[in-house]
Amino acid sequence: MAKRGYHHGNLRQALVEAALSLIEAKGPTGFTLSEAAKQAGVTPAAVYRHFDGRDDLIAEAARQGYEIFADLMQYAYDKGQPSALASFEATGRAYLAFARQHPGHYIAMFESGISVNRTPELNHASARARDVLERAAQDLSQHIPADKRPPAAMFSAHVWAMSHGVVELFARNSPGTASPFPPEDLLETGIGIYLRGLGLIPPDE
Amino acid sequence: MAKRGYHHGNLRQALVEAALSLIEAKGPTGFTLSEAAKQAGVTPAAVYRHFDGRDDLIAEAARQGYEIFADLMQYAYDKGQPSALASFEATGRAYLAFARQHPGHYIAMFESGISVNRTPELNHASARARDVLERAAQDLSQHIPADKRPPAAMFSAHVWAMSHGVVELFARNSPGTASPFPPEDLLETGIGIYLRGLGLIPPDE
DNA sequence: TGTACATCAGTGAACGCGCGTTCACTGATGTAC
DNA sequence: TGTACATCAGTGAACGCGCGTTCACTGATGTAC
Numbered sequence: 001m002a003k004r005g006y007h008h009g010n011l012r013q014a015l016v017e018a019a020l021s022l023i024e025a026k027g028p029t030g031f032t033l034s035e036a037a038k039q040a041g042v043t044p045a046a047v048y049r050h051f052d053g054r055d056d057l058i059a060e061a062a063r064q065g066y067e068i069f070a071d072l073m074q075y076a077y078d079k080g081q082p083s084a085l086a087s088f089e090a091t092g093r094a095y096l097a098f099a100r101q102h103p104g105h106y107i108a109m110f111e112s113g114i115s116v117n118r119t120p121e122l123n124h125a126s127a128r129a130r131d132v133l134e135r136a137a138q139d140l141s142q143h144i145p146a147d148k149r150p151p152a153a154m155f156s157a158h159v160w161a162m163s164h165g166v167v168e169l170f171a172r173n174s175p176g177t178a179s180p181f182p183p184e185d186l187l188e189t190g191i192g193i194y195l196r197g198l199g200l201i202p203p204d205e
Numbered sequence: 206m207a208k209r210g211y212h213h214g215n216l217r218q219a220l221v222e223a224a225l226s227l228i229e230a231k232g233p234t235g236f237t238l239s240e241a242a243k244q245a246g247v248t249p250a251a252v253y254r255h256f257d258g259r260d261d262l263i264a265e266a267a268r269q270g271y272e273i274f275a276d277l278m279q280y281a282y283d284k285g286q287p288s289a290l291a292s293f294e295a296t297g298r299a300y301l302a303f304a305r306q307h308p309g310h311y312i313a314m315f316e317s318g319i320s321v322n323r324t325p326e327l328n329h330a331s332a333r334a335r336d337v338l339e340r341a342a343q344d345l346s347q348h349i350p351a352d353k354r355p356p357a358a359m360f361s362a363h364v365w366a367m368s369h370g371v372v373e374l375f376a377r378n379s380p381g382t383a384s385p386f387p388p389e390d391l392l393e394t395g396i397g398i399y400l401r402g403l404g405l406i407p408p409d410e
Numbered sequence: 411t412g413t414a415c416a417t418c419a420g421t422g423a424a425c426g427c428g429c430g431t432t433c434a435c436t437g438a439t440g441t442a443c
Numbered sequence: 444t445g446t447a448c449a450t451c452a453g454t455g456a457a458c459g460c461g462c463g464t465t466c467a468c469t470g471a472t473g474t475a476c
Contacts, residue, residue: 008419008420011419011420027318028234029233029234029318032461032462032463033462033463033464034461034462034463035461042419042420042421043420043421043422044462044463044464045420045421045422045464045465045466046419046420046421047463048464048465049418049419049420050419053463053464054462054463054464111316113232113234150394150398153385153386154385154386154391154394155398157374157375157385157386157391158367158391158394158395158398160370160374161367161370161371161373161374161375161391161395162363162366162367162370162395163370164369164370164373164374165365165366165367165368165369165370165371165373166366166370168369168370168373169362169365169366169369170362170366180358180359180362181358181359181362186359186362186363186366189355189359189363190363190366190367190399192402193355193360193363193399193402193403194395194398194399194402195402196401196402196403197397197398197399197400197401197402197403198398198401198402213452213453216452216453237428237429237430238429238430238431239428239429239430240428247452247453247454248453248454248455249429249430249431250431250432250433250453250454250455251452251453251454252430253431253432254451254452254453255452258430258431259429259430259431
């Protein structure tokens with residue numbers, strides 16, 4: 001057991017984890033501070049030893065999510081190197097993989113309604129993730145003739161949007177309908193076609 | 206005034222409209238039945254003359270949204286005819302236009318967490334919208350050589366995902382950050398590059 | 411090793427609040443004669 | 444045209460609930476002597 005310290009031990013992190021599992025199970029609306037406290041085996045009032053309140057707890061869960069997310073993006077980027085194309089494709093895949101593996105974090109980050117500008121730490125972590133994708137886009141844009149090159153920030157936004165859309169519409173059961181294709185395939189082919197449109201993949205395969 | 210009938214007149218629709226404006230102003234979480242009743246100038250209990258409860262009211266708001274949405278998609282499709290390409294592009298644009306013009310409906314439909322399978326009417330209306338986009342994709346796929354043609358449902362899903370992602374990430378202030386480009390441009394160029402990747406637009410412009 | 415003390419994480423009771431929902435009712439309207 | 448009645452949309456009071464938050468407290472732990 002990680003019961004270092006006295007009394008509970010590591011209540012702060014236990015509360016974050018309880019919050020994550022509740023958010024994952026019942027959606028951002030279903031989460032309550034009282035229930036998170038209960039799940040951690042503690043009185044609601046105890047939460048206030050570690051957090052300013054309900055929203056602060058969610059924000060911390062989101063922050064940890066952004067850290068993991070940024071690390072994942074960075075790792076994917078590095079793994080794709082030195083190929084700009086491989087790096088770019090890997091970061092797209094990392095988005096979906098993150099949503100799959102960390103649904104609680106994902107919801108806290110993108111569906112709980114908390115703003116990324118809430119705290120500097122939150123902002124910093126999310127910027128880190130965004131920067132990795134933009135760097136990958138930047139690398140890639142070197143391979144497009146300068147005169148017909150769209151801004152890197154633009155096609156990083158395109159891929160970000162397609163990834164987000166695939167996750168929201170087809171990888172989570174939001175609109176109730178089942179996905180017509182495996183989300184991974186959908187994203188893979190979608191990005192493939194898009195990159196072909198940029199002239200970065202030969203038209204025939 | 207539309208005070209037909211006696212007493213309030215058209216309370217049912219007034220409640221839907223109150224719900225929409227509250228959802229738009231305060232998010233799906235901020236909406237409460239009591240406040241909607243208050244805004245319509247009526248006691249909370251009066252709501253139960255017209256709806257089964259809170260969720261039923263949101264569902265009706267979403268249903269009306271899907272009807273408007275499907276009509277808009279159909280109109281866009283028709284306007285693009287007889288060009289398959291024009292029809293397809295127009296439906297993509299219609300998605301964003303809808304989110305812009307009917308934010309309350311949009312949130313009720315896509316962010317309130319109510320399932321499309323909640324009622325047959327809701328399901329029917331959403332299927333109508335999806336069908337228009339898929340028909341547009343089907344038309345378009347005729348212009349791709351049969352041997353290298355991806356399933357129409359797949360690239361309708363791609364465009365749906367990109368549209369949804371652009372709206373969520375850049376047209377609404379969800380993650381707090383401002384958009385790097387006007388969402389309309391982002392979607393326009395994104396779909397353009399994608400269609401080029403499909404070989405439906407000449408590589409040089 | 412043993413005792414006295416300081417620390418502070420977590421307790422437990424209480425609060426005010428607004429929620430969704432119920433119920434018997436009331437009174438404005440439409441209708442029958 | 445006038446009166447008696449039926450309808451039923453909306454009222455107002457009440458409910459039980461769980462929420463987030465506060466507060467004085469307690470008691471397990473670490474530390475000093």
